[in-house]
Amino acid sequence: MKRRDILKEIALGGLALKFGPELLGGMRPPLPAQDKTGPDLAAVTGESPAAITRAAVEALGGMKAFVGRGDKVILKPNIGWDRTPEMAACTNPEVVATLAALALEAGAKDVVVMDNTTNQAKRCYVRSGIAEAAKQAGAKVLFTDDYRLKKTALGGAWLKEWEVFADFLETDKIINVPIAKVHSLSRLSMGMKNWLGAIGGARNQLHQKLDEAMVDLAAFFKPTLTVLDAYRILVANGPQGGRLSDTKLVKTVVAGRDPVAVDAMGATFFEIQPRELLYLRIAQERGLGTHELEKLTVEKRTV
Numbered sequence: 001m002k003r004r005d006i007l008k009e010i011a012l013g014g015l016a017l018k019f020g021p022e023l024l025g026g027m028r029p030p031l032p033a034q035d036k037t038g039p040d041l042a043a044v045t046g047e048s049p050a051a052i053t054r055a056a057v058e059a060l061g062g063m064k065a066f067v068g069r070g071d072k073v074i075l076k077p078n079i080g081w082d083r084t085p086e087m088a089a090c091t092n093p094e095v096v097a098t099l100a101a102l103a104l105e106a107g108a109k110d111v112v113v114m115d116n117t118t119n120q121a122k123r124c125y126v127r128s129g130i131a132e133a134a135k136q137a138g139a140k141v142l143f144t145d146d147y148r149l150k151k152t153a154l155g156g157a158w159l160k161e162w163e164v165f166a167d168f169l170e171t172d173k174i175i176n177v178p179i180a181k182v183h184s185l186s187r188l189s190m191g192m193k194n195w196l197g198a199i200g201g202a203r204n205q206l207h208q209k210l211d212e213a214m215v216d217l218a219a220f221f222k223p224t225l226t227v228l229d230a231y232r233i234l235v236a237n238g239p240q241g242g243r244l245s246d247t248k249l250v251k252t253v254v255a256g257r258d259p260v261a262v263d264a265m266g267a268t269f270f271e272i273q274p275r276e277l278l279y280l281r282i283a284q285e286r287g288l289g290t291h292e293l294e295k296l297t298v299e300k301r302t303v
Helices: 005-014 015-018 050-057 092-103 121-127 130-136 192-196 203-221 259-268 278-285
Strands: 041-045 072-077 108-111 147-152 161-165 174-177 179-183 188-191 225-234 247-254 298-302
Touching: 005 278, 041 050, 050 092, 050 225, 050 247, 050 298, 072 092, 072 192, 072 278, 092 108, 092 130, 092 174, 108 130, 121 130, 174 192, 188 192, 188 259, 192 203, 192 247, 203 278, 247 259, 259 278
Parallel strands: 041 298, 072 108, 072 174, 174 225, 179 225
Antiparallel strands: 041 247, 147 161, 179 188, 225 247
């Protein structure tokens, strides 16, 4: 049963009496179990962002291990800033386009690319290069719409409810496509921080307990796959940078089912031990995944 079908069943069931229609309308059911193929993580290095993205997904069993025929898929990159790809504030457009193409090749009915930006949305979509690249790959590129916000029960340890864009609730699969960069509050911004772009409301209020909010959001959205763009990372003046000297070429993409493990691998590019990041420790304690990379099978290759 697909996620949107399960939502309909829940809405008709007895849970509506307990939670109320205004909250239940957006609840995300658990993902169906996936057949694990390949390593826990794939970290691929090379000159071409497109080639290393494709190779990382292939190492995990290919996109068909994550996307089924007829699925509606949302790609959630970071498009938050009015910056060109060289500034490493937004996800590399070639990474996004490659994932869109792979999802369509796997049989997806629709692939949507969207993000709730910080700077003016149209400027961010254009200057990041993501809008054009995603469209060329066959994806639909949508702006967030406040009329599509739904007050949603998140069931978090700290974040109990929030306004979530319905697009992320009414889809079959979500692929999280963050970029790796420094952040003044959470130290690093990668996959789990990226979920703030799927919600509306006064997001600055979440900064009072940002680590806890990030974990609650990650537990709610349940990505089927996380692909971390670390081709060019932002090592200073995050989260938006602005100078080429703020960036560093790593030429790597990391992919995995475990969102905690993907962020943990990303931390190593900044010479930070994963256990140093509060949100990763909380996420592991909550059972979202593991930051202990030594316990995982990591396939590293160069293409």
